Amino acid sequence: MKTHRKLFFTLLIASTTGIIHAQNVFNDPAVNEEQRLDDLIARMTLDEKVDALGNNTQVPRLGIQASxxxxxxxxxxxxxxxxxxxxxxxxxxxxxxxxxxxxxxxxxxxxxxxxxxxxxxxxxxxxxxxxxxxxxxxxxxxxxxxxxxxxxxxxxxxxxxxxxxxxxxxxxxxxxxxxxxxxxxxxxxxxxxxxxxxxxxxxxxxxxxxxxxxxxxxxxxxxxxxxxxxxxxxxxxxxxxxxxxxxxxxxxxxxxx
Missing domain, CATH: 3.20.20.300 (Glycoside hydrolase, family 3, N-terminal domain)
Known part of the structure; x- marks a missing residue:
């Protein structure tokens, strides 16, 4: 399961653009990937999580562009x-x-x-x-x-x-x-x-x-x-x-x- 979480995380973060606040752990490459992913998911709303399961992986509120x-x-x-x-x-x-x-x-x-x-x-x-x-x-x-x-x-x-x-x-x-x-x-x-x-x-x-x-x-x-x-x-x-x-x-x- 961790492999699939990391794959999702890699593709999501690789497409990130725009302004993201520095205090967001998920945007800090010095932090462990699992911690970054946990932080990102914790910040997403239920609707954003549901969208990410399909073809709409963008999270504009967090500055993440869809890939x-x-x-x-x-x-x-x-x-x-x-x-x-x-x-x-x-x-x-x-x-x-x-x-x-x-x-x-x-x-x-x-x-x-x-x-x-x-x-x-x-x-x-x-x-x-x-x-x-x-x-x-x-x-x-x-x-x-x-x-x-x-x-x-x-x-x-x-x-x-x-x-x-x-x-x-x-x-x-x-x-x-x-x-x-x-x-x-x-x-x-x-x-x-x-x-x-x-x-x-x-x-x-x-x-x-x-x-x-x-x-x-x-x-x-x-x-x-x-x-x-x-x-x-x-x-x-x-x-x-x-x-x-x-x-x-x-x-x-x-x-x-």
Whole structure:
């Protein structure tokens, strides 16, 4: 539970702007993180706490700017087409993820991700823009088993080992090399086995524990243990009959292992 508290705290404080009174313990980097988080939560109203559980993480009363999320598989998605009425902002585009996967080049993917995440951080913090978010929905480490899958272009291919190596390099590029502070948070997707398009919101991917360990979950495992990602998006589908968003493996394996 402490890990999740610290992740929330890191993303919340990393997006802090405006005037904050010096006496606020949560804004003092010299204080222990748990104490800072306890102080912040104690200062938040019930409504602010409820909002923070969803997509609205801003706390204007305390000078905390919201940190949203953004797609970033091969560039920041702030241009067209857009979701809603968001104004377009031109960003740098690299080859689609499937094309990056064809390079087999971990150093190149690290450099690409570093560029993308630096540009994203600039757009988030620069007063001229104040847009985008520190949580980046990338990489997609699902495995492209079937060319009929409508999101094949988002993944690195069908090989679990290759995908894991490229994902680790990309995650490190997104989050940066600082031992404590991330440039952005890398959110892997979609856990688990989201590799068919038709009926993806109700279909079930069924297979053995061996395939779970050695194939479908392997890139996620390496993304956490080697890449350092502490965030993921669950899949739309079910795994062995249980929807991924509420599957017991989220606690028994993802959190505990």
């Amino acid at each position: 949203g999320s953004v797609e970033g598989l091969h560039g920041i998605v702030l241009g067209g087409p857009t979701y809603g009425d968001r104004a377009n902002t031109p960003t740098t585009g690299f080859p689609q993820a499937y094309g990056l996967g064809e390079t087999w080049d971990t150093d190149l993917l690290h450099r690409v991700a570093t560029y993308i995440s630096t540009e994203n951080r600039y757009l988030f913090q620069n007063a001229k823009y104040r847009k985008s978010g520190l949580i980046m929905w990338t990489p997609n480490v699902d495995l492209g088993r079937d060319p009929r899958w409508g999101r094949t272009e988002e993944c690195y291919g069908e090989d679990a080992f290759l995908t894991s190596r490229l994902a680790v390099a990309f995650i490190k590029g997104i989050q940066g090399d600082h031992p404590k502070y991330w440039r952005n948070a890398s959110l892997m997707k979609h856990f688990l086995s989201n590799s068919n398009e038709y009926g993806r919101t109700f279909s079930s991917s069924n297979y053995s524990d061996k395939l779970f360990r050695e194939y479908y979950a392997y890139p996620f495992y390496k993304g956490v243990t080697e890449g350092g990602s502490q965030a993921l998006m669950t899949a739309y589908n079910a795994y062995n009959g249980t929807p991924c968003i509420m599957h017991p493996v989220l606690r028994s394996i993802v959190m505990k292992e």
